[in-house]
Amino acid sequence: MKFSHSIQFNSVPDWADHYLAYSNLKKLIYQIERDIVASSITAANDTEVISSITEQSPLLDAKSRANAIFIPALDKELAKINVFYLNKEKEFLEEVEILISDYAAFENLEDNVSIHSNAFNISRSYQSGEGSLPRKKSSSSQPKRRSTSDAAVSFMSSDDDEAENQFSQPTGGSRLSTEVDFLDNRLSFLWTPSSLEDQKIRLKKRTIELFVWLSELKSFSSLNYTGFSKILKKYDKITNSRLKSSYLNNVVNESYPFRHPTRQRLEDKISKVQEIYANLCTNANMDIAIRELKTHLREFIVWERNTIWRDIIGLERKAHAVGIKAPVTVDHSLEATSKISTPFGMLSVSSTFWRNVIILLICVGVFVFLLDASFFKREEQRYCFAILIFSSLLWSTEVIPLFVTSLAVPLLVVCLRVLRDDQNNRLGAKDAARQIFQTMFSPVIMLLLGGFAIAGALSKYHIAKMMATFVLSKAGTKPRFVLLANMFVATFASMWISNVAAPVLCLSLIQPILRPLPPNSNFGRCLILGIALASNVGGMASPISSPQNIIAIGIMERSPPTWIQWFFIAIPLCIIIDLLIWLLLLWNYEPTKNSSIIHPIRSSKDPWTGTQIFVIIVTVITILLWCIEKRLESFFGDMGVIAILPLVLFFGSGILTKEDFNNFLWTVIILAMGGIALGRAVQSSGLLHTIAKSIQAMVGDLHPWHVLVIFSTLVLVVTTFISHTVGALIILPIVFEIGVKLSDPHPNLLVMGSVLMCSSAMGLPISGFPNMNAIMMEDEMGVRYLSTMDFIKTGVPASILALVTIVTVGYGIMSLPLIGY
Known part of the structure; x- marks a missing residue:
C-alpha cells in the first residue's frame, strides 16, 4: 500500500489535519523536478551535451534552489506537528495526573471501609450505653473521619453534594453524637457496595479511554516520523540530493515530539495507566491487563475508522486484483x-x-x-x-x-x-x-490458468519490472529512441504478463520521464499512446498474451499451432507493426522538436534473489515444454497438462498464495468458458455448418487470401467497438468452419489471421484495456495526457497499418511450407 494511503489508513480521523501533508509534499517534489531541475539541465544543454553533465554548477545550483523551496515546506509541517503534539500531550498528561489522584482516593476509601464500619458500631454502642468510648480516643479518631469524608467528595455526583449539604447541618445533641450521626448517614449513602462498584466502573472506563488516547498520540508521533523519512527519501531519489540524513538527524530528531525523553515520558504514562487498570480489573496481573487494554484499543479503532478502512482496503484489493491502480468511478449522484x-x-x-x-x-x-x-x-x-x-x-x-x-x-x-x-x-x-x-473445463482453461500463474509470479517478485528497467536504462535520452524502446518493452512484457498488466507496468516505469515534461508536451502524449498501442500489438505475440489467443487455440483443437509456430508467425508481425506505429507517432507528434529534457530511467540495482531465480527457471522450463509439446504428446497429452507445472510449483512452494489464486482474473476465465460452451453448442446443433455453407455460397470460390481480407476487415470493425475477446468468441468459430468448406481448405490460416487482427483493433479509447488505461493517465495536477482525438488520429491509422501487415506479410509467413497452414 502507498504511504499516502497508509497515513490516511492509520490516522485518527479527528486529527487528520494535523498529520504530515504527505501527498502535498509529494506533489511539491514533482513540481520542483519539473520547474527547477529540468530547467537547469536544459540551461546546461545550451553549452554541452547532456550526457556529459555530472556534478557541475548548474545542477548544483538546481539542487540548492530545490532545497530552498522544499526545506521551508518541511519546516512548516514540522511546526504544525509540534504545536499539536504539545497541546495534546499537555491535555493527556493532566488527565493522567487526575486519574492517579482519583485512583489513590478510591483505593483509600476501599481500604478504610471496614475501619469506618467498626467505628460506627462502637459509636452506636456508646450512644445506647452498651459501652464507653474514651474522650481522648474519640477526638483522635475525628480527623481520620474528616479526611476520609473529604476524599470521598471528588467521587460524589450532584446528588451526593445535596446529601452533604443536608447532613452538614446538625440539629442537636453533643458534637460527638452529631458527627457520628452525620458520618453514619453519609456512609449509609456513599459507601454501599453498589456505590463503590459504580465508582470502580467509572475509573475503569476513564483508564481505558486514556490508554487509547495515549496510544493514539504515540502512533501520531511514529507515523509522522515515518512520513518524514519516506518523503525525504523520495525527494533525494528524484532530485539526486542527500537531504534525508542531515534533516532527520539535525531537525526532526531534535524536535520535541521525536526526542527520546519525550517518547520515554509518554511510555511512562502509558505504563502507569496500565498499572492502574491492572489493579482495578486483573488483580495486579500486568500481562492480562496489557492484553485487555490492547483489545479495547483495537475495538475502538475498528469502530472509529470502520468506513475509512473499508473504503481504502476495497480500493487496494481491486487495484491489486488486476495489477492496476484504482479506476476512476463515475459519480452517479449527478445522474437523473x-x-x-x-x-x-x-x-x-x-x-x-x-x-x-x-x-x-x-x-x-x-x-x-x-x-x-x-x-x-x-x-x-x-x-x-x-x-x-x-x-x-x-x-x-x-x-x-x-x-x-x-x-x-x-x-x-x-x-x-x-x-x-x-x-x-x-x-x-x-x-x-x-x-x-x-x-x-477444457485444456485451454488450464493453459489460461498456467499463464495467470506465470504472470502473477513475474509481477509479484518484480522480475518483469527489473528486466524492463534494465532495457529502458540503455535507451538514452533521445526522444525517438526512448519511444521505440518503451514500445518494444511493452510488446515483450505483454507476451508474458498479458496485455492487461503490461501497460500498467510500463506506464508506471515512465513516470520519471513524464513528471519533468512541461504541460501539454507532445512527447508525453506520444509516449503514453505508443505504450498503449504496442501493448495491443503484444496481445498477439504469444498464445498466453491475451484471452482471444486461448480461444483461437481451442477452436483449432484438431491441429493447433505449436508455440514455435506461433512465435514464427507473430513475432515478425509484432516487430513490423511496432516500427510502423513508431514512424506514425513520430510523424503525428514530432517529439524531436520539443526541447524538453528526458530523464534516463535507472536500472534496478537490487541483486537477484533465490526466489526470483526459481521463478525464472520454472517459467523458462514451462515455455520450453510448451514449445516442444508435440514431441512430448505421448507423455503430457496436451499443453493444458504442462500448464499445471507452474501452478503446482508456485503455489506448492508458497511463492504464490491463496490470495494470489483468488486474484486471478476469474471473470476472464468464466468468459472463456462461456465462449467454449457456445462454440460447442453452435457446432453440435449443426448451426455452424449451415451458416458456413451459406457464407460459402456468397464467397464462392474466392482465394483464401481474399477470404482473409474480408474477415480481417470484419474483425477489425467489430472489435474496435466491442471487446477483443468477445469479438473472437463470436466470429472465430464461423471463420474456422468457412475455412474448412473452402475448395482449398485453410481453416487455421484464417483463424490465425483473424485472431491476430483482434489484437490490432485499437482505433478508439474503448478498443482494448491498454487504450482504456492510457486515456485515464493524468499528470500530478490531475490533467489528462490524452483525448479521444489522439486515438482517432493515431489509433485508426495504426489499425489499418496492422491490417495491411497481417494480410500481406502475415499471409506470406503462414503460407510457408514450414508452417503448413
Missing part, C-alpha cells in the same frame, strides 16, 4: 434519478438503470422472436441461433457483466436442448449437461 414505490419502501433508480432495462428488454424480445422464427428447419438450430444472437447482443451492449452472460449460455443450451449426439439426435437435459460441462 427517479423513485419507485415498492412494498419494501421507496427505491431510487438512475437514468443508466432505465437505459439498461430498456436494452435488456429489447435483447429478450429479439431472443423470444428468434425462438419462433423459421430461419432454420431444425428446431435445435433455431434455438441455438437465438442463443447465439442473444449472447452476442448481451456481450456487445454489456447491460449485464460479460461473465454473467457466459454463465447463462450453458443454462440456455441445456434447457433448450440444442446439443446433438453423433447420430444427430437431440440429447436429453442430463446428457447435455454432462457434455457441456466437460467441454467448458
Whole structure:
C-alpha cells in the first residue's frame, strides 16, 4: 500500500489535519523536478551535451534552489506537528495526573471501609450505653473521619453534594453524637457496595479511554516520523540530493515530539495507566491487563475508522486484483434519478438503470422472436441461433457483466436442448449437461490458468519490472529512441504478463520521464499512446498474451499451432507493426522538436534473489515444454497438462498464495468458458455448418487470401467497438468452419489471421484495456495526457497499418511450407 494511503489508513480521523501533508509534499517534489531541475539541465544543454553533465554548477545550483523551496515546506509541517503534539500531550498528561489522584482516593476509601464500619458500631454502642468510648480516643479518631469524608467528595455526583449539604447541618445533641450521626448517614449513602462498584466502573472506563488516547498520540508521533523519512527519501531519489540524513538527524530528531525523553515520558504514562487498570480489573496481573487494554484499543479503532478502512482496503484489493491502480468511478449522484414505490419502501433508480432495462428488454424480445422464427428447419438450430444472437447482443451492449452472460449460455443450451449426439439426435437435459460441462473445463482453461500463474509470479517478485528497467536504462535520452524502446518493452512484457498488466507496468516505469515534461508536451502524449498501442500489438505475440489467443487455440483443437509456430508467425508481425506505429507517432507528434529534457530511467540495482531465480527457471522450463509439446504428446497429452507445472510449483512452494489464486482474473476465465460452451453448442446443433455453407455460397470460390481480407476487415470493425475477446468468441468459430468448406481448405490460416487482427483493433479509447488505461493517465495536477482525438488520429491509422501487415506479410509467413497452414 502507498504511504499516502497508509497515513490516511492509520490516522485518527479527528486529527487528520494535523498529520504530515504527505501527498502535498509529494506533489511539491514533482513540481520542483519539473520547474527547477529540468530547467537547469536544459540551461546546461545550451553549452554541452547532456550526457556529459555530472556534478557541475548548474545542477548544483538546481539542487540548492530545490532545497530552498522544499526545506521551508518541511519546516512548516514540522511546526504544525509540534504545536499539536504539545497541546495534546499537555491535555493527556493532566488527565493522567487526575486519574492517579482519583485512583489513590478510591483505593483509600476501599481500604478504610471496614475501619469506618467498626467505628460506627462502637459509636452506636456508646450512644445506647452498651459501652464507653474514651474522650481522648474519640477526638483522635475525628480527623481520620474528616479526611476520609473529604476524599470521598471528588467521587460524589450532584446528588451526593445535596446529601452533604443536608447532613452538614446538625440539629442537636453533643458534637460527638452529631458527627457520628452525620458520618453514619453519609456512609449509609456513599459507601454501599453498589456505590463503590459504580465508582470502580467509572475509573475503569476513564483508564481505558486514556490508554487509547495515549496510544493514539504515540502512533501520531511514529507515523509522522515515518512520513518524514519516506518523503525525504523520495525527494533525494528524484532530485539526486542527500537531504534525508542531515534533516532527520539535525531537525526532526531534535524536535520535541521525536526526542527520546519525550517518547520515554509518554511510555511512562502509558505504563502507569496500565498499572492502574491492572489493579482495578486483573488483580495486579500486568500481562492480562496489557492484553485487555490492547483489545479495547483495537475495538475502538475498528469502530472509529470502520468506513475509512473499508473504503481504502476495497480500493487496494481491486487495484491489486488486476495489477492496476484504482479506476476512476463515475459519480452517479449527478445522474437523473427517479423513485419507485415498492412494498419494501421507496427505491431510487438512475437514468443508466432505465437505459439498461430498456436494452435488456429489447435483447429478450429479439431472443423470444428468434425462438419462433423459421430461419432454420431444425428446431435445435433455431434455438441455438437465438442463443447465439442473444449472447452476442448481451456481450456487445454489456447491460449485464460479460461473465454473467457466459454463465447463462450453458443454462440456455441445456434447457433448450440444442446439443446433438453423433447420430444427430437431440440429447436429453442430463446428457447435455454432462457434455457441456466437460467441454467448458477444457485444456485451454488450464493453459489460461498456467499463464495467470506465470504472470502473477513475474509481477509479484518484480522480475518483469527489473528486466524492463534494465532495457529502458540503455535507451538514452533521445526522444525517438526512448519511444521505440518503451514500445518494444511493452510488446515483450505483454507476451508474458498479458496485455492487461503490461501497460500498467510500463506506464508506471515512465513516470520519471513524464513528471519533468512541461504541460501539454507532445512527447508525453506520444509516449503514453505508443505504450498503449504496442501493448495491443503484444496481445498477439504469444498464445498466453491475451484471452482471444486461448480461444483461437481451442477452436483449432484438431491441429493447433505449436508455440514455435506461433512465435514464427507473430513475432515478425509484432516487430513490423511496432516500427510502423513508431514512424506514425513520430510523424503525428514530432517529439524531436520539443526541447524538453528526458530523464534516463535507472536500472534496478537490487541483486537477484533465490526466489526470483526459481521463478525464472520454472517459467523458462514451462515455455520450453510448451514449445516442444508435440514431441512430448505421448507423455503430457496436451499443453493444458504442462500448464499445471507452474501452478503446482508456485503455489506448492508458497511463492504464490491463496490470495494470489483468488486474484486471478476469474471473470476472464468464466468468459472463456462461456465462449467454449457456445462454440460447442453452435457446432453440435449443426448451426455452424449451415451458416458456413451459406457464407460459402456468397464467397464462392474466392482465394483464401481474399477470404482473409474480408474477415480481417470484419474483425477489425467489430472489435474496435466491442471487446477483443468477445469479438473472437463470436466470429472465430464461423471463420474456422468457412475455412474448412473452402475448395482449398485453410481453416487455421484464417483463424490465425483473424485472431491476430483482434489484437490490432485499437482505433478508439474503448478498443482494448491498454487504450482504456492510457486515456485515464493524468499528470500530478490531475490533467489528462490524452483525448479521444489522439486515438482517432493515431489509433485508426495504426489499425489499418496492422491490417495491411497481417494480410500481406502475415499471409506470406503462414503460407510457408514450414508452417503448413
